[in-house]
Amino acid sequence: MEQLMQQVVSGLANGAIYACVALALVMIFVSTDHINFAQGEMAMFSTYIAWQLMQWGAGFWPAFFIAIAVSFVGGLTIERVILRPLHTAPVLSIVVVFIGLLAICNSIAGSVWSYLIKEFPSPFPKDTFGLAGLIGPHQFGVVLVTIVVLSLLFVFFRFTPLGLAMRAAAQNPVSARLAGVRVDWMLALGWGLAAAVGAVAGTMVAHIVYLDPNMMGGILLYAFAGALLGGISNPGGAVLGGFMVGVLENLVAFIGNAIEKSFGVYIIGNGEKLTVALIIVITVLTVKPSGLFGRVVVKRV
């Protein structure tokens, strides 16, 4: 039982990361209907920026915040420079651009910082932090940081005029223009925010998975599974979905162990984690494409 609790709680820590990346995906999806396949690699790049700043002597938190700011500007620039000219292009062209972006981020990071795996520090104090036995200090810190970031975003989108303008622009761009909202800038801002949230995820997860140019590959998949599970059109749902996938992923090993103990056969275990994520993707897409919390818009004519 205690082991189960442990698995669930540490699943929440992974889930927090997936939730962040899932939210980044959804933020871009709701306003453009595109899945940014480069989201993970952009987050990885942000993490390298933080790492580089620390190599130059910055402390963790200054590096963390500067990396977030740089990522915000970077995301905004990518939208303005690369995607803006393509806004009437067919979906496939945009998908190709995303994949190109993914490859570019990956190879630039590789050539600048090499493909050697690097250690990434944790900012959370080792002894005083965390809940003894249940969750480690870093994982606990990750959950905390994520909750803070998600709450800030919630407040921003829910209670500020700019947040409202961004939601309006995503929901009905024509009407938003007619309300005087600069819709193009709202999209760019969405990209900036998504990149910033990705940077949080990257710098938080790097201590766990270690820093290398391919660190976000699997995480993007889990995040995608989470976003789909929760509802790709619903930011809140995607966050919940991210947490659920994190917990589920951890339970896979736990259930696998239990089965092996009682029946003596190995069916699933740690090796099948990614499989489970992919099964979630396929199942949701075939059974309930709008996801668990995907908003069903009530519309009268």
Place this chain on the structure above:
Amino acid sequence: MTTVLEVKDLKAYYGQTQALHGVSFELLEGGITTLLGANGAGKTTTLRAICNMVRTEGDVVFQGRSIRGQATESIVRLGFAHVPEGRGTFTTLTVDENLRIAAYTRSDKAAVKRDLDMVFEYFPRLRERIQQQAGTLSGGEQQMLAISRALMLGPRVMLLDEPSFGLAPLIVQEIFRIMRRINTEAKCSMLLVEQNAALALDLADHAYVLETGRVVMSGPSDVVKNDENIRKSYLGY
């Protein structure tokens, strides 16, 4: 009375297709001008062309300055409120959010508050539904919301695209009565596109009749209203 909006030889295109072939008309300060005509005459396109939502040629002059070629958002910020065909409701936002987004560009909080009170006075029903998801409102309520959103912009000119569309006659009457009040109380000039010619001619002071992207007839509303030939040939009643 001075002219607030002057449209000169306006042409509009959807891709290769030309929808307006040089439309000219003017709107007087504080006046209501209506554009009449059958389906496909170019009424909606004219409104869209004024706001630069389609590719256009020709000129649009607002308070003596050409606004053609400016971004839709910028034109709106100059004082245009376009109530689009289909009402343009933000369906997933609440009624309150729909109204607040319309006032997004305004910094004068006191004036916004005053306009919000005015909106609720015109349409008390919206106050009752303030926290409701706007997509769940009835057609009439959504039309009220659309006009209210336009009011919250604090506009000089309102462009109204078929406010009577799909609504029960009683609701239409209520909405037109309030449009009359808005025109006099909020000192807002109006350019009204309508299928329902009788209704529009009662409200407007000037009328232009469009046919396949051209103005074929124009004049003061009562003249147009009482001209048997115009009525039979173009207005169909």
